[in-house]
Amino acid sequence: MDLTEKTLSSETQFDGKIIHVRRDIVELPNGHQTFREVVDHHGGVCVLALDSQNRALLVRQFRYPYREVLREVPAGKLERGEDPERAALRELHEETGARPGQFQSLGELYPSPGYCGEIIRMYLARDLVFEGAEPDEDELLDVERVPFDALVEQVLSGEIRDAKTIAAVLKTKLLLEL
Amino acid sequence: MDLTEKTLSSETQFDGKIIHVRRDIVELPNGHQTFREVVDHHGGVCVLALDSQNRALLVRQFRYPYREVLREVPAGKLERGEDPERAALRELHEETGARPGQFQSLGELYPSPGYCGEIIRMYLARDLVFEGAEPDEDELLDVERVPFDALVEQVLSGEIRDAKTIAAVLKTKLLLEL
Numbered sequence: 001m002d003l004t005e006k007t008l009s010s011e012t013q014f015d016g017k018i019i020h021v022r023r024d025i026v027e028l029p030n031g032h033q034t035f036r037e038v039v040d041h042h043g044g045v046c047v048l049a050l051d052s053q054n055r056a057l058l059v060r061q062f063r064y065p066y067r068e069v070l071r072e073v074p075a076g077k078l079e080r081g082e083d084p085e086r087a088a089l090r091e092l093h094e095e096t097g098a099r100p101g102q103f104q105s106l107g108e109l110y111p112s113p114g115y116c117g118e119i120i121r122m123y124l125a126r127d128l129v130f131e132g133a134e135p136d137e138d139e140l141l142d143v144e145r146v147p148f149d150a151l152v153e154q155v156l157s158g159e160i161r162d163a164k165t166i167a168a169v170l171k172t173k174l175l176l177e178l
Numbered sequence: 179m180d181l182t183e184k185t186l187s188s189e190t191q192f193d194g195k196i197i198h199v200r201r202d203i204v205e206l207p208n209g210h211q212t213f214r215e216v217v218d219h220h221g222g223v224c225v226l227a228l229d230s231q232n233r234a235l236l237v238r239q240f241r242y243p244y245r246e247v248l249r250e251v252p253a254g255k256l257e258r259g260e261d262p263e264r265a266a267l268r269e270l271h272e273e274t275g276a277r278p279g280q281f282q283s284l285g286e287l288y289p290s291p292g293y294c295g296e297i298i299r300m301y302l303a304r305d306l307v308f309e310g311a312e313p314d315e316d317e318l319l320d321v322e323r324v325p326f327d328a329l330v331e332q333v334l335s336g337e338i339r340d341a342k343t344i345a346a347v348l349k350t351k352l353l354l355e356l
Binding site: 003016018019021023028030032035036037038039040041062065066069070075106109110111112113116117118140152155162166167170174175 | 179182196201206213219241242253285289290296316330334336340342348
């Protein structure tokens with residue numbers, strides 16, 4: 001079955017610094033017309049970093065949309081056209097001071113494909129060397145180290161709710177049989 | 179460290195049917211002011227449903243923000259105030275015709291907490307009985323059945339990129355040791 005939807009018109013609703021929002025009129029494969037609300041985003045990166053004692057680096061930060069402090073793997077936004085691997089290494093270093101000897105992809109994550117066009121690239125970093133962290137002046141966060149096994153349990157219990165952290169941790173658990 | 183951000187003002191940018199977008203001015207714990215772009219959403223539900231032969235029900239549908247067909251677990255939006263479990267059972271039935279004898283929570287997923295306030299509740303359904311599926315007239319999708327082991331491999335290989343599908347499949351794999 002052909003499932004492709006054709007764009008008939010597109011109207012920008014909000015052109016922000018982080019997100020761009022549009023409302024498009026589309027034609028469905030059955031000939032009907034409907035609308036799509038779309039959030040465009042340049043994309044993000046995240047890194048599950050494991051130290052020599054197999055502890056994961058997590059950042060605690062206030063997430064304004066939920067008005068709560070979440071624990072997540074280090075992450076950040078891509079600038080337009082920026083290389084994702086380079087961005088991931090930069091964010092990891094800025095937030096935690098870590099530079100990895102080993103670095104590999106954990107694949108892509110589509111956070112909420114019904115309305116959101118963001119792609120998050122996930123990475124696994126090991127053989128860490130630590131230099132000073134350099135968080136942005138207004139990027140207020142705490143870094144903690146959590147034994148990887150305990151982190152897997154926190155994901156399975158539902159305590160960790162951030163999608164990229166769940167995906168990166170459980171993929172690593174199963175891929176590396178850690 | 180207190181990480182709480184205080185709202186100073188909030189301005190609606192787009193009031194859509196699916197999403198509501200606002201730009202808020204906030205005061206950081208260090209006293210600085212900055213802005214937050216926020217996408218509000220009533221929340222979503224998804225269901226990993228396994229049949230008697232341990233095959234997962236997946237839906238293939240065109241996801242307009244990415245302009246590609248994705249394979250995902252059945253899912254849908256919450257109406258304001260709707261009970262998530264009831265919504266999940268409804269969506270599963272509408273999209274696949276399945277009604278489960280066993281139904282349990284797999285926890286919550288925060289898709290992209292930097293700017294998005296959506297919460298997706300995840301469920302696992304088993305002991306399925308099938309009646310006729312009743313997709314919405316304009317909800318065009320294909321349903322397939324995939325052996326659970328093969329689906330786990332597709333998640334680990336990066337072929338499956340939808341966040342809720344990755345999370346529900348890998349949590350189930352590790353929780354049930356399937």
